[in-house]
Amino acid sequence: MMMNHQLLIKTMLERAYKLFPKKEIFSRGLDRDMRYTYGDFYPRVCKLANVLQALDVKQGDKIGTFAWNNHRHLELYFAITCSGSVLHTLNLRLFPEHVIHVINHAEDKIIFVDEDLLPIVEKAAPQLTTVEKYVIMTDKDELPETSLSPVYHYEKLLAEAADTYDFPDLDENTPAAMCYTTATTGLPKGVTYTHRSIYLHSLAESLPDVLGLSERDAVLPVVPMFHVLAWGLPFSCTWMGSKLVLPGRVLTPEALCTLMEQEGVTMAAGVPTIWMGIYQHLDSGAKYDLSKLRYIVNGGSAVSKTQIAAFEKKFGLSILHAYGMTETSPVVLCSTMKSYMEDWDEEEQYAMRAKQGVLxxxxxxxxxxxxxxxxxxxxxxxxxxxxxxxxxxxxxxxxxxxxxxxxxxxxxxxxxxxxxxxxxxxxxxxxAKDLIKSGGEWISSVDLENTIMAHPEVVEAAVIAVPDPKWQERPMACVVLKDGSNVTEQDILDFLKPKVARYWMPDKVQIIGEIPKTSVGKFNKKALRETYAK
Structure with a gap:
């Protein structure tokens, strides 16, 4: 028989402190950047746990965080979960009514908020029914003016707290964190993660044929910390002793490329809109030393084999596909090639890498x-x-x-x-809701989008179903072109003709300036359908 050892997040935190106290955490700030180590991080997490206790937080209480990817948010990830309360990362890009719903539905007791996000919380505050206190996270010495009350200063609270804390021995099935789906239809749905689920997910995510995280890595989570816990990377990287590079609020291609070069990033993770922005920036002639970047982890939606090949051939950047959802913590699939696939021809390899991967x-x-x-x-x-x-x-x-x-x-x-x-x-x-059924035949909007985006003048493409009296539904493509491009609807159709079945050909190609996105950067096809269904 083996020991009945509980799988707890505090073991991740303690491992980083004991084994990797010299490893860095870099955080891009509004007023100033923060560079410190896991050795410095641990006592600040202990201070924060003492602060939570002083603010009357009990085990099981929900604590909302309204913050960017930064060091204070990382401290909250561990202080809240390891002390037995529940981290609730709030999606700052949700509609205001959805923000109010998820806070009230989760019954958040305290909200920690970055200073520049105060207006959103202030607007919601009169309709929040369970929030008792607000803590503002700022680099300034004094609190900014705010209508929130009662309100506290994060750094002042930490300055007055003890830097040791005896984290409790919890049951591994204790709730640790929660996130809400982005809800393109209906209200967002809440998903609760336990210590056990986060522990096992982090372990699997770090395996060699998944993300292969190690102490040697410097990881840039561009994916927001409010979105499925930044795909679990804050936990996994801390546990493995990887350097964490937290980008803050500025996510322009220039800012991200500068950060990757400056901090020697070996792995970055985010959605396709981020990577396509970086591709265009590099394609315009911008120069950076990104030689340490082992791969880019792409999730949220797919990039095509054409795009994967272009990244690699033009800039030497390798894209690794992964798949998951809020309900799955999130990693379910990862497109790591099998050893013998290295002998396949180039087209076969790119076709395989464009898939979401194996379980x-x-x-x-x-x-x-x-x-x-x-x-x-x-x-x-x-x-x-x-x-x-x-x-x-x-x-x-x-x-x-x-x-x-x-x-x-x-x-x-x-x-x-x-x-x-x-x-x-x-x-x-x-x-399931985006699959197009035309005359009894199925058409994959994703496959059609990827084929259109292989056109050298196309930046983005989203395909939706529009009603048709004869065929029930027909595909319509909404296409964003490169700046200054003169490509026409007919040019796109001519490009598609030899590449797809005749019944897959869109009945209409609409050239538009921008495809609407959801709060986590995915194409908002619901909005497109509402605009073009008629």
Missing amino acids: VPGLEMKIVNDEGEEVAWNGKEMGELCVRGPWITSEYYKEPERSAENIKDGWLYTNDIVTIDEEGFILIQDR
């Missing part, structure tokens, strides 16, 4: 068709991806009816329609 260790999956039968592993039959495992949610927070819609017989039904090939690599064809 990470620790999870189980099945892909089922409309009849509930598992599809063949032939890369052709489509079905819905279903997953289960120790970091997959078993329910939505206080939402039994919505839970029953997506979680059935112990499986999470993801609503992602996929194929799986003989190698076990999964390719997302579409969200």
Whole structure:
């Protein structure tokens, strides 16, 4: 028999302090940057845990954070969870009514807020029913003027607190954190993560054939810390002793490339809109030394094999596809090539790397068709991806009816329609609601988007279904071109003609200035449908 040892986040924190006290954390600030070590970080986390106790935070209380990717937010990640309360990262890009809903629904007791985000919280505050206190995080010596009350100064609270704290021995199934979905339809749904789920997810994420995190890495999480806990990277990197590079609020291509060069970043993680902005910046002639960057982790939505090849051939930058969702903590799939695939020809390799990848260790999956039968592993039959495992949610927070819609017989039904090939690599064809059915035939909007984005003058493309009296639905493409481009609708159609089946050809190509995005940078197809459905 083995020891019944509890899997707790505090062991991650203590390992970083004891084994990697010299490793750096760099945080880009509004007024000044912060550079310190895990050795400095630990006593500040202890101070913050004492502050929480002084503010009457009890185990199980929800603590909201309204902050960018910075060192104070990282301190909250560990002080809140390790002391037994629940970290609730608030998505600062949600609609105001959704911000109010998630705070009230989670029953947040205290909100920690970055100074520059005060106006959003001040506007919401009169409608918040459970928040008792606010703590402002600022580099300034005094609090800014604010309508919030009662209000405290983060650094002053820490200055008065003891720098030691005896973190409790919790049950590993104790709730540690929660995030809400971005909700393109209906209200956001809450997902609660436990110490056990975060621990096991961080362990799997760090494995060699997943993200391969190590002490040698310098990691730049561009993905927001309010979005699925920055894909778990703050926890995983701290545990592994990786240098963390936190970019703050300025996420321009220039700022990110400068940061990657300055801090010797070896891995960066974010959504395609970030990477396409960087591609255009580099393509315009900007020069940086990014030679230490092992790979870019791309999630949220796909990049095409053409884009992957362009990054690599032009700038020597390798893209690693990963897939997940709020309900899955998030990492489920990772497109790490198998050893013998290195002998494949270039086109085959890029086609494989454009897929979302294989299931990470620790999870189980099945892909089922409309009849509930598992599809063949032939890369052709489509079905819905279903997953289960120790970091997959078993329910939505206080939402039994919505839970029953997506979680059935112990499986999470993801609503992602996929194929799986003989190698076990999964390719997302579409969200169930975005798949286009034309004359009884399915059209993958994702595949069509990727084909359009292979055009050298195209920056972004989103494909939606529009009603059709004869065929039920037909595809329409919304396309953003490079600045100064003279490409026309017909040029796009001519480009597509030899590449896709005839019935896949869009009935309309609309050239637009910008594709609307969700709060986490994904294409907002709901907004496009509302604009163009008629």
